[in-house]
Amino acid sequence: MADKIRIGVLGASGYTGADLVRLAARHPAMEIAVLTANSHAGKPMRDVFQHLSHIELPDLVTIEDAPWNEVDAVFCGLPHGTTQAITKEIFEKHPQTKIIDMSADFRLRDPAVYKEWYGLDHMATDIQGEAVYGLTELYRDAIREARLIACPGCYPTAVLLALVPLAKAAMIDASDIVIDAKSGVSGAGRSLKENTLFCEAGEGLSPYAVGKHRHMAEIEQEIGTAAGVPDLRVNFTPHLIPMSRGELCTSYVRLADGASARDLRHHLLETYAGEPFVTVADEDVLPRTQMVRGSNYVVVNVVPDRIPGRAIVISTLDNLVKGSAGQAIQNFNVAYGIDETTGIEQLPLFP
Amino acid sequence: MADKIRIGVLGASGYTGADLVRLAARHPAMEIAVLTANSHAGKPMRDVFQHLSHIELPDLVTIEDAPWNEVDAVFCGLPHGTTQAITKEIFEKHPQTKIIDMSADFRLRDPAVYKEWYGLDHMATDIQGEAVYGLTELYRDAIREARLIACPGCYPTAVLLALVPLAKAAMIDASDIVIDAKSGVSGAGRSLKENTLFCEAGEGLSPYAVGKHRHMAEIEQEIGTAAGVPDLRVNFTPHLIPMSRGELCTSYVRLADGASARDLRHHLLETYAGEPFVTVADEDVLPRTQMVRGSNYVVVNVVPDRIPGRAIVISTLDNLVKGSAGQAIQNFNVAYGIDETTGIEQLPLFP
Amino acid sequence: MADKIRIGVLGASGYTGADLVRLAARHPAMEIAVLTANSHAGKPMRDVFQHLSHIELPDLVTIEDAPWNEVDAVFCGLPHGTTQAITKEIFEKHPQTKIIDMSADFRLRDPAVYKEWYGLDHMATDIQGEAVYGLTELYRDAIREARLIACPGCYPTAVLLALVPLAKAAMIDASDIVIDAKSGVSGAGRSLKENTLFCEAGEGLSPYAVGKHRHMAEIEQEIGTAAGVPDLRVNFTPHLIPMSRGELCTSYVRLADGASARDLRHHLLETYAGEPFVTVADEDVLPRTQMVRGSNYVVVNVVPDRIPGRAIVISTLDNLVKGSAGQAIQNFNVAYGIDETTGIEQLPLFP
């Protein structure tokens, strides 16, 4: 089909890349033209991901061998720090190409903050200014015009959709936020690590990266901006949960004077009234990852705390879909003027 | 859309019914008109299945209150023995309506066999003759014309797609088949039973219904027919596995003289060459449930046994999709002359 | 053996009762004399819990039929509100008998608080004054003399061991505590509930009873007492995790002026220096449920928060062992002057 948009996927051998391929293969406006995976170059994709055996896909190639002039859009699913150079090169040499980056490389507006959290000098600071933070619901207008879309991390997507409208409306005290976050194991990727073995992560629960998780930087950047607090600090404490997909963030907030949990919920209801992928749960329904698994939906709710003046904000999403590949496609749709839900309308898989 | 086919779902509060709704809601030619669930009548569907909160659906009604004249097709997701009367009534009063039955009620051609296995007199034997066994790949032509389609059980779908072509071609000895079957817990349904509690089924593995599982009757009927052996008996031994979805059957067969595992595999490759949903795995690839989760695909393969003259046939599917709701929609598509893959093209969800 | 202490277990058909039997059967000073389970009376225990098939146990009897004069100690594993009358009767009629109650009935010193949280009038308020709160490490001396020991809930055990010493030492601000709690599914018991089915609780994560969980009352009672704050309120938010056993509480605390996370950790190290079952993890080790599964150990640690003036206190235990049956036996040992670790020395089962 001549009219399809040809896409390339950088890093197709990770979970994020694979989930993008899963969705892209059924997207009516996409043609999967290039799949890269340096460590598996030359192999058919079905040797790397057997669940993709059912369809024809291009064989994997190295980044160096990929024909960038034959793609219209590039999705990057590689870890941070590995694709700044190639991203920059594509950005500069192929002005028609849009880049949708699922890595962390272009999320932080301040290179110093990037260096502080990621421990690396950024190699493409000159195009950082072109990057739009790809949280679709909050930056849709900018995404429409963007050539470089920096999709948020999975945790930030869950947290920010819940808290940014509340911070912006000054309904919560941005300086007193505790975020207890829980994630399935796929968030750790497919690389071989002892703590993600079945026998280590199964039937057990572990906090990790306490006080150090890099997603904190994005969360602080965006809530800080919304609240007008320059050097905001939040508590963000992630836990590894024995499930493959899904993420749930329980945020403990202090209410602004006069605000109630119910007010917060109504504000979210209004904010997201027309949004296709954000569901504010019924008043008595607590968000659960089971409500979103395998889908691009987010569920949020606000629950009264027994302690006066406080509320509990809960948000959940599938870390690989709305937390990564699904939101990337949502941004693609916006950027190319396609109906925003195209290719990502699947309802959650339950049980 | 005026052209959509209005469907009703009998038993929308079970896992099978819910998975049908999940898929039907995104099927471009279906309009969900009626959802029944006697024990939940009056409730919105999202109160019964929170993962369906994201879309508008009709409220649940009782079977008695359902406006059958307002639907074009009926899917039945209720347990065996509960809907023969209503099925018969709809069949007789609404001659334009097609019925796609996911229960066991019309699968067995011989009412005596039905009674033997299900312990009940069949209440609609007069329309049994109208029923077509809904294993799409094997009965596609008959399904095209059928008004009553009896979709196979989940296990029989996995077993029969693998073994019927081999039995029909006399490549295996139909009288010496051992089928060791493994299923995720969703196969047991959503009703409350101690053995399907998380703490009972989790981190453990249990054989069940050994020598007694009702799916054996279908398997014997269909392999017997294919092989021309009237009263065939097979060994069929199911096990409950700590996962929600997925089924894998390991069938141990004796080869006909001169046949090899490779011959069997080639025969399956030829048989299913044009089939959209049956994947014969690469020669060195063992089917795994991870290759099909959440999808309508089946994966089969034949592996040599170290014992001369024997082979191992492995098949896997998602019990709620190809094993139930997905195959029901596949049959719907065939019966209504729609492209067979419509609404069930999703690739497997992995991880 | 003539010298063994004969025990009876009220409610042997629940998980708590079964875990008590598992441990008691190997306890060198115990003889299991009576097992009650009204709904299963007359059955052998192995019909109710197959993992106990390997040993001889008395058949189950009703509470009414149990020969209380033939036991020296009674463990109660029934839900709150069901055994106050029988407890009182045994307490009054059998003055030599010690009662170790794993239910919630005698944990709250104020009957009004009991009524507020449990919705019932307490039927044995006259013996409430005899009850000792059975958190062994904190009430050991009183337990030695007690005839009625009210073992804490599983969550309170985890939380209080971590926070009471800190509150007592005024190292934290007791009025600003957020406790995000996570539990495996066995905490919900063996009764049939839809949300604890494998397919509902598996591969997913759910907050529950937010702002309403009854364990909050115990937590507030004990931290309030330690801190000298009469009507203390804490935030306590539990989540259901897809694992069978294990509990982890992440408590977010505000430090008293001058205190650091390191100070808190050292205080816990000192407090628990001689304790056989409380492990303060190494400085860089985050407690995980995998460190305690199947054992009577608790692991605690204090981690600096990136936000100045705050710290994160993490504690974990096995909800059925130190959170219930194991601690009950620990209290039994103390009450009978037996070495405290007898019968509960098993190391954690990992993986």
Next chain:
Amino acid sequence: MADKIRIGVLGASGYTGADLVRLAARHPAMEIAVLTANSHAGKPMRDVFQHLSHIELPDLVTIEDAPWNEVDAVFCGLPHGTTQAITKEIFEKHPQTKIIDMSADFRLRDPAVYKEWYGLDHMATDIQGEAVYGLTELYRDAIREARLIACPGCYPTAVLLALVPLAKAAMIDASDIVIDAKSGVSGAGRSLKENTLFCEAGEGLSPYAVGKHRHMAEIEQEIGTAAGVPDLRVNFTPHLIPMSRGELCTSYVRLADGASARDLRHHLLETYAGEPFVTVADEDVLPRTQMVRGSNYVVVNVVPDRIPGRAIVISTLDNLVKGSAGQAIQNFNVAYGIDETTGIEQLPLFP
């Protein structure tokens, strides 16, 4: 305690070694003197296995640095092919030392068979003749006198305890045995492999090593010997199950003329009447891994097949306990004349 037997563990950083340490640490007649782990030498054991943080253990050393003259018994938990030389050296230099090998190195009596299956020349064939196959119930007398005990693999332990007595009594046709085996993921060890990651093994089921699993050699050796069939071949097909511990083997057998499933069950009942660790389940009870998790028990049963002349034999155990470390300790007890159940009496952990 001067009287304790000092043990060394070769390979304490694997799951088998760790489970041995877990049990040995509480064994009243053992003192853990040496722990080796070449890749972790110099570390405290609790850095490698956090669940062992609660007790004092010797730091890890290399095999080369281990003081073999300071131990009385050596347990080997390393992979096959890695410790033949050191085993031989210890065997020859330390004549008082008993070696209990949990690896595969000394299980196969015929070095040619070893080479065929393990692809290596055996480096200690001269002491192979000293090795006793450590299936305690079948070789107890020889184990009493042995200095080199070759503990069986986990699968062989489950299969042989069920089938050897039946083959020996000629109640089954040894030449027609199909063994469908299922194992939890810990059987694959702690080394980093993609297929044992949580996201790969979880919520899914995979056959593996079909027709090639090395445990087949032991099974054939022992059933062949029992049945008097020299070059016996059996079908043995393992599957990876999403649980950490536990193994269940479903063996499909043809009955000798006149024998019934009930006869087989009675024969096993008689055979194992006095055995402390083998439970023949009640007639209507199907063995489940939940009946043995974390314990040294084996459960077996025989179930009639619907096909005349056939039966189904089911056996289950915990692969790390009776399938490895527990049986090793059972053999230690036998070899040192200690009560056979010492240190391994724990009842199964359920749920």
